[in-house]
Amino acid sequence: MIRKVSGAKQIAAIIKKDIIAELRTKEMVVSMFLFVLLVMVAFKYAFGDSESFSDYAGGLLWIAFLFTALLGLNRSFVHEKDEGCLEGLLLAPVDRPNIFFGKMAGNFMFISIVEIITVPIYMILFKLSIEGSIALFISAIVLSNIGISTVGTLLSTVSINTKMRDMLLPLIFLPVILPVLAAAVVSTGGIMAGVAGEKLANVFSAMKLLIAYDILFLLVAYALYDFVIGE
Amino acid sequence: MTKATELLEKEKNEKDPARIPEVEVNNLTKTFGKRKVLDKISFELEKGGFLSLFGPNGAGKTTLIKIITTLIAPTSGEIRVSGMNPMKNSAAIRAKVGLISHSPLLYLDLNAEENLRFYGAMYSVHNLDERIDELLDQVELGHRRYDLVRTYSKGMTQRLAIARALLHKPSILFLDEPHSGLDPHAVDIFENLLDSIRAEHTFIMITHNIERGLALCSKAMILYNGQIVFYQDKEELDIDMFKSIYQQRVKGDS
């Protein structure tokens, strides 16, 4: 029981530390936000005045989010590794999964903040709207973010422990996260278009896939983190 | 080698059943496939002792430290740290050891107090506020406690790193090349600090600095290719033998 209380405290301390550092430097959220805006402007150039843009709206949104998340995920462990902090953290009596949950929660939060700011901007810029249920739309985004931050935290820990460091992350992160991309595009795109009937069923099966993915990868991360972060 | 075995014999004979050595390593071997990273390492370190560990890169020094601090499991052999087995009581042992490394293990974007608070939470330190005040006074950084570590000089960062390592009142301190990158002035301050905490701690230091390493230690050891090639008490230390072995193994390799 005592162990559990201190575990929760450790997770909270890791999250708090990341928030303090982020509030001070603002490097993660600001650079992620600017990056996503730039990508959106790039879309405008790439697609011109295409009438059928709304068909791709969900897909483009998630491509932008995924690359933005990559940017943030890389930063998140560079700080830990730079001054040997990770070594100090490993030497403390902390259960490894607690380090994972702390870092994952921080990443989830930063990615979500950027998305909360950018989704309305995206809608305005491209004259889009959400025809379906907004609650459903938000749940689809949250489910996708859990998947992205879980797998992202796990794999950025892998990549930071290699010679290639942040160069490796996209190569191992993108193929693992592709199912989330597909499910996120199908669900958010469908909800934005306000689909019904068979297509709505497809939205729900995409969200079921997201739920299964999140649960399974949280378990995988819990089981593997000990081996991934150090011996 | 004969001296080393003599010392081991002596340690065995002098063993007082009531006295538990702080670190006890017996026939420790670590292999990966065919490669022997550590080969039948045995030594003992009494409470308050200071072991200086020399050896070229890849000799197994870091692996040895990682095994003693419970980060890596040994392939075979016995280890006791404060009488505890690292495989069974890893959390308890980690709570008793501290590390001062050549990197500070501090977050540059946090200030001194935030850094100590963070590690305090990791170690579940009691009366954290008082402990932080006390330590910052001891390393003379009280006046800079709200400044970001990023703005510190190398020497100040090292002092804060010491405060960080002492935060949870460890009884064993590991020093991993603590002198590297420090200017002579910072080395002086570092060693004064070390002196002031010397009595109540047991030390194991990895170093390439022969002069400092021999001056500080109570026992000296050279590891080469995962084996002990030199191990002597300071009082009986054969400096010529040490130097010739060191020259041959360490310098010859690098």
Add this chain to the structure above:
Amino acid sequence: MEKATKLLFAIAAVLLLTGLALAFLVAPQIVIQKDGKDVSIFSQKIFYFHAPIAETSLVAFVIGAIFGALFLARKERKYDFLSFASVELGFVFGALVMWTGDIWTRSEWGTWWEWEPRLTTYLILMLLYSGYFVLRSAVSEESSKARLSAAYSVIAAVTVPFTFFAIRLIPSVHPIVFDSSGAKMEHSMLAAFLVSMFGMTVLYVAFLLLRYQTLLAGEEVDYLKNKLGG
């Protein structure tokens, strides 16, 4: 072990040749209705090899992950070798899946590539496991290399079924062509299919053992080299 490997190769050769004979000489030609006319599809024959290769590749990835997990649990080097060898073979078989699938799309639709769900899944799997090899080459210390790539082999294997289902969420122009449900197959077709699938699996096991032995020999060579050099 060397003898066993040779024997397995022999068995695989017999089985695969039998499968080949059954597929081309015994199994009937598939005939479908197209524009009111009967059209026989000769290219369907590739299915007797394409599907077994695909299944063997998946088996290899799963076994790679199992050995990976065993390595993490026991930290014995042999499991790293077995896991690496199995993933490597899964990758080679995967490349063959893409190649045979490509031959089929070429003859059926006249294009080199179609975003057919199964082929797309394999393309993604190839990329997924390319990451495995890049990861291995990015770690120099042997035990860390084994540890991180073992973890990744597990992560990748968990990703495989999700990739499979996620692809099917996206509406596809082409129907799923390679329908391997046994119900519609005649006995002789099923026999050809099963024999070549079994042969392919035996071939995989034989290659796994062979690769394992070369990895062990490589380690021995490194060890002796170090001994001489040191």
